[in-house]
Structures are given as C-alpha cells and as structure tokens.
Amino acid sequence: MFSILISFTAFLSLVGPSHQDRKDPVRDFCRRFGHATAHIDQRLFVDGGLLNWIPLDQNPNNFSNPYLLYSSLTESQEGMPKQYANLTKPSTVPDVSGGILWADEVNKFFFQFGGEFQGTAQSFDALPYYDALYDRWDTTDTPGDLNRVSFGAGVAVNERAEGYYLGGWMSSSTIPGWTGNPIATANLVRFDMIKRTFNNITGPDLRGRAEGSMVFLPAGDSGLLVYFGGILDPSRNGSMTASPMNTIQIYDILSGKWYTQTATGDVPASRRRFCAGATWPDDHSSYNIYLYGGLGIPPNGTAFDDVYILSLPSFKWIKWWPAKGTKPTASGHHTLTCNVINRTQMLIMGGSFPNTQECDAPNQSGTHNMDLSGNATGLWTLFQPNKTSYNVPPEIIKQIGGGGKGGATLRTPEQGWDSNDLGVYFTRIPSLSIRTATRNIPTATSTSTPKPGTVSSGKKIGTIVGAVLGGLVLLALLLLGCLWILKRIKTKREQREANRPPGELDASTQPTELNTESDIHPFQARDKAGVIAMDLVV
Known part of the structure; x- marks a missing residue:
C-alpha cells in the first residue's frame, strides 16, 4: 500500500x-x-513555422511549432476565425519553416512540401500528407533525386489537382550533410496530387531564386502561374540580389513555356518574404493580385507594412495602402501567409516584426482580414463568413476602366507586350473540368468536425x-x-486460527505477510x- x-x-x-x-x-x-496554411472547406489549417509565447519579454526565443492547428471560418473569435489546436500531428511529421501545404480541396488532403529545420535536417524520402476527413497523417514516396528546399514560391492549383514550387534554398537546414553556403535553386517542381508523382521543370532562367511569391490565374488554355519578387542567386553561392518587382514571370501550364513581362505604375520597392493572393471579377476582364508586407533585400533590412495591387493584363502596379507619403510604421513584418477566401477577402496570418516587441493580435491568433472589394480607407475589416461577391475596388477602376463587376478597358500593358503570345493567353478563359473525388467523401464535410485519429505523438x-x-x-x-x-x-x-489445535507454531513455518x-x-x-x-x- x-x-x-x-x-x-x-x-x-x-x-x-x-x-x-x-x-x-x-x-x-x-x-x-514561417508557417504554412491550407484552405479546405470551412477550415484554414496552420502547420509548422516558429512561435513566440506571451509575455514576449519573458519568452524572447523562437520555438518550432509542433502543432497542427486550424481556424474555423464559420466561428468567430473577436471578429476573426476561431482557432483550435486539437488535431493530430505525429512526431514523425517534420516541424519546418518556409514550406508549403498543397491542398487537394476535392479529396480533402493537404501535402507538406519543403521547409527547413531549426535543428538537424532530416532526409526527404517521403512526402507527408494529412487527411482532413479523418484527422490522420500518412506519407507517399518521393524521387531519390528530389531535395528539400525552403522559402521558395508555392501554389496549389486545385482545378488541376497539382502543386507547384519555384526555387527555394538548399542548405544545411534542408539537406543532411550539406556543407558550404546555401544555394537557391532555379527549377519549378510540379506535383500530381492524384498520381502522387513529381516532375522537375526548367524555371524562367538558370538563375537561382527564392523568397518571392507565385499565384495561379484561370487564364489561357489551362491556367497561368505568375511569379514576382524575392531574390536572385545568380552565382549559385548564396548571394542575394533583388528580383525587380517590375519583372513578372508567367508560366503557361499547357505549353510549359515561360514568359517575362515588364510591369509599370507604382512599382513596389524590392522585397522578399511577402505574401500575395489573387482574385478577379466574373468576366475575367482583369486579374488582381494583392501583395502585403515583406522584407527588404540585404543590406536593406526594412520590413514593409503596405499593400500593392498588380492588375493584369494591364500589368499595372497600384499602391493601395497606406496613402502615398505616409510615414512608415513599426508594424512592418514579413514571413507571413495570405489566403484568399471566396475570392472576396484575404486572411493575413502571422509574420516576423523586427521593429516592435508587441504581440500580433493574440486574441485573434495573429489573424488580420483584408476586404478585397473595399477602398483604400476601409480595406481592413473583421472577417465576414458569408461574403461571396467580389467588386473591383475604385482605385483599380481608376487605372484600368470598367466598373465594380468588371468590364476593364485597359487590357494590354502600357508599353506593349514583351511577347505577343502572352497577350493571346489573356484573351482566353480556360475550360477547366469540374473535378470529382477519387475516394468516398461523406456529405456535409464542410461543417463536420474531424474524427479523432491515433495520437501517436500525444500532441x-x-x-x-x-x-x-x-x-x-x-x-x-x-x-x-x-x-x-x-x-x-x-x-x-x-x-486457520479457529481450526488449529492449541500449541506453538512449527519452527519451519513462517507467518504469512x-x-x-x-x-x-x-x-x-x-x-x-x-x-x-x-x-x-x-
């Protein structure tokens, strides 16, 4: 006892x-x-990255995030999606920064690709993926010649069940046994979410690049990828030069060809580690890419707190917020995520703030919301779950013509096309077939709570x-x-005492204990x- x-x-x-x-x-x-996000149904999943705890003055160190969280787009927490931390993530799934989650919204999976470790790098012989229906993880094999990279530009093309990742760093934080300086890669990786296969595709040129942003646009015959910003590593030795923000790289998915187009207007200062998202009116007369934040190119360590819009096919940059001449604030930040929801709002989450010791909206889980249809004075709003209609903002209309529902009149760059073929793509809208799931999907998955999985890690x-x-x-x-x-x-x-005859115990008998x-x-x-x-x- x-x-x-x-x-x-x-x-x-x-x-x-x-x-x-x-x-x-x-x-x-x-x-x-440094985290990654994936939008499936009414949940925005958050994986990896680095965390700071409250109070910051007592917890100044950065901690790897071992949790898989999600923000519910149907529940509010002080005007922003309410966040939960009750999902499974085994210890075998890497906790990395600067990777991407490719979401298959039809089959309800997301795939964790890339990213760097805070400690010793692990081998990249399997691609982890998460089942959002049943709250469990699994892996699929990767090619032996595919290296892990970090802080490249990635995007999931749900209409095609494909994930793309351009550039990124190879270093001792991504590859076991790596020695020497980091090297930026030049290639575009394509992942087929159905066949679970990879392809290595030539990038825009032979220069390594990283820390830019890439979005998908439903234009051309099968869609276009648009990349801009970040750094170039021309000598492939870890050097950093700016990739000019007026140099826009476009990849036609069907033909596999890269194009370059020069943009004009209020071109943003060179930057990296910003985030961006795209939307468009129903008539596809313009495609508007919204950019927020970022970090300057060394030796410039400026952290940005501003919003620019790149409108295509006019390829015109528009400064949306704050007004020109506004003094910079201490709220500039970088290494954050942007997720466009229903083509109407963009949730901006997290970021590193080098100029302030304040926490990032802790009661709202570091989440901010941009109304993509608003005007410059009212773009920051609380999240509206039922907002589904996009209107072109007046600041864009002033530059490209048309109205809130589209009808843009400026449909070509002011200085002409760098390639006439590129102009043809923006006159077409792809006929992308509606995908069907390749596995059984229960009804009403968008509002269901994930079933608890086997918590091998106890997280x-x-x-x-x-x-x-x-x-x-x-x-x-x-x-x-x-x-x-x-x-x-x-x-x-x-x-025994009652049945034993009177007398002494035998010397060989020991009392029971x-x-x-x-x-x-x-x-x-x-x-x-x-x-x-x-x-x-x-």
Missing part, C-alpha cells in the same frame, strides 16, 4: 509541473511566422487529461484490489506513456 501511494505521488508530481510548463498554442500565443491536450484520469482510475482499482486481498488474507488467517514490493512498478507503463504525452502535449 505504501509503495503504491508513493508511486502515485511521484506520478502526480511528474504530470503537474510538466503540464504547467507546457504552452497552449492558442491561449499562450504571441506571434507566429493533444486530451492526452494528458486522459493520462491523469487513467492514473486515477488505475489507482482506485489497485486500492480496491489491495483491500480485497487484505480482507481475504485476514479471513483465511482467522479460519503481504508483499509490499513488486518486480513491476504499478505505474511504470503509465509513467512512461505520460512522459511521451507531456513532451509533446499542447
């Missing part, structure tokens, strides 16, 4: 401090950056709670068992499981 109580006391002392020392990724959130709060409750139940059973054994021994002893020690500690297995759970628990 005494050893059991000592064991249970030790168990509680192990659980208590570990649980108190653990941070809650929602309640204790201060900042996040849920429920794990520690379950361990404690399980320990209490086990203790109760052990105590009852001990009481029953003691009572049974006492009963048998009384029976309850063994207070055991070869197996009654909480050994539970303690071990508890340690695993608490090392990774929310």
